[in-house]
Amino acid sequence: MSDEFMDINHIEKVKDALEDDQYNWRTVDGVANQLGISSEDVRKIINGQLRDQVVRTYDSNLNSAVYTTRKHYGEKESTLNRLLSAFTNRVV
Structure with missing residues (x-):
């Protein structure tokens, strides 16, 4: 899927998957599998x-x-x- 033609529904679905209350953090593959879209598109x-x-x-x-x-x-x-993540530069 071309960057300039990325489906707005996919963008919202990826955001919703990243904010799923069942998870604190998500892998690209986990989001892709949940949504049925390619890992490349999620990335x-x-x-x-x-x-x-x-x-x-x-x-x-x-x-x-x-x-x-x-x-x-x-x-x-x-x-x-x-705070610990900020000091150790662990989260970007």
């Missing part, structure tokens, strides 16, 4: 249309980058975790 949306709304960290247990929205991160992570 394009995260790095494109949602880039200012999404934060990323690395999960060593999954050996993968994981993502959530800034809003969801603020609601789900404790103040202490957010």
Whole structure:
């Protein structure tokens, strides 16, 4: 799917999947599987249309980058975790 023609419904669905209350963090593949769209399209949306709304960290247990929205991160992570992440530059 071309970046300039990315379906607005897919963008909203990716955002909703990242903010799903069942999860604090999501992998690209997990979102793609849930929505039935390609991992490449999810990655394009995260790095494109949602880039200012999404934060990323690395999960060593999954050996993968994981993502959530800034809003969801603020609601789900404790103040202490957010401060520690800021000091260690763990969340970008």
